[in-house]
């Protein structure tokens with residue numbers, strides 16, 4: 001099974017997983033046929049995280065938590081805000097972390113990802129609860145996962161998938177600021193689940209129920225009915241429009257339509273989280289959206305952010321790397337996805353000012369059928385992401401970039417980049433060295449992978 005994961009390109013990782021990839025012939029010989037049909041990449045493949053292997057087994061049982069729930073959960077630092085609804089695939093190669101998460105899986109299956117403050121260096125006090133739903137221990141296949149889940153022998157390596165479910169606030173935090181690296185290993189923390197405020201339509205008490213049958217019909221008629229409803233209240237219609245959730249949803253839907261993202265959540269809270277996950281935002285804006293309890297306010301902030309055109313720049317030297325209009329979806333999870341080792345990337349059809357480093361590799365590719373090559377900022381040689389190239393000529397797109405969300409920073413298109421403060425510069429220099437180390441780690445195969453095959 002391990003061989004399938006670390007596909008070497010002869011067989012093509014696209015043999016697994018099905019979808020559009022399977023419908024065509026995957027044999028390399030077919031690449032030479034001149035009349036082969038173009039095949040769009042099946043974006044559900046990336047969302048299935050098949051590079052993690054097929055040894056993951058489902059864990060049963062779900063916890064139902066409500067706002068105000070307090071509890072002690074193992075937490076670990078993340079490099080940014082993860083919003084509820086996002087999938088979090090993780091590979092823990094540290095024995096301590098693996099033991100902690102296996103204990104959690106035997107219990108309520110919950111752990112927390114701590115969100116850093118806007119500088120990325122201190123604990124913000126916010127985080128997201130994640131619930132494990134698939135696990136494999138020790139990279140030994142389904143049986144290993146089962147055994148590990150029962151805790152009969154402590155695994156050294158655990159890979160698992162979790163789903164972010166609730167925002168939380170840490171309790172009993174020290175008054176002074178705490179560096180985020182204090183939580184680089186799993187450790188317990190007391191947390192409280194934050195409320196998600198849903199506002200109903202403020203015109204509802206004023207509206208005539210007898211006209212309800214007409215309301216869903218057509219937008220112009222609906223607007224006239226709303227103005228009739230508003231006429232009997234002290235406020236004009238535009239005040240109610242501010243709270244009109246459907247209007248905001250339409251703006252968001254129109255915006256993501258250009259990125260071929262059609263399945264926009266219906267419900268206000270899920271929509272506000274989904275939008276936050278899929279917008280290319282600075283750490284500061286993401287944290288601001290995360291900290292808000294009111295879904296409607298979050299949506300307002302997002303609509304405002306959508307109106308702001310921006311470019312993505314290298315976070316070390318601020319040179320332009322990509323433009324927001326080139327963002328597109330390579331995963332059914334959205335234009336942005338979390339991958340193992342807490343890497344989250346945004347996919348771009350093209351990038352500028354990048355230089356490739358090292359040879360292309362298909363090992364553990366997040367996008368089956370594509371090889372990856374490390375992409376550096378051409379100006380300062382900081383790692384910004386990866387370029388993915390199709391292994392077959394008929395696969396579309398042939399090439400795209402996956403940019404690390406925390407290595408590129410959005411900047412407003414209009415004004416020139418403000419000079420970075422001296423403190424940030426020295427920090428970014430430190431980060432640059434750490435990044436090179438991380439980029440090597442990200443794709444490193446699990447420690448025990450080779451021994452088992």
Ligand SMILES: [Zn+2]
Nearest residue numbers: 314317377380
């Ligand atoms: Zn740079």
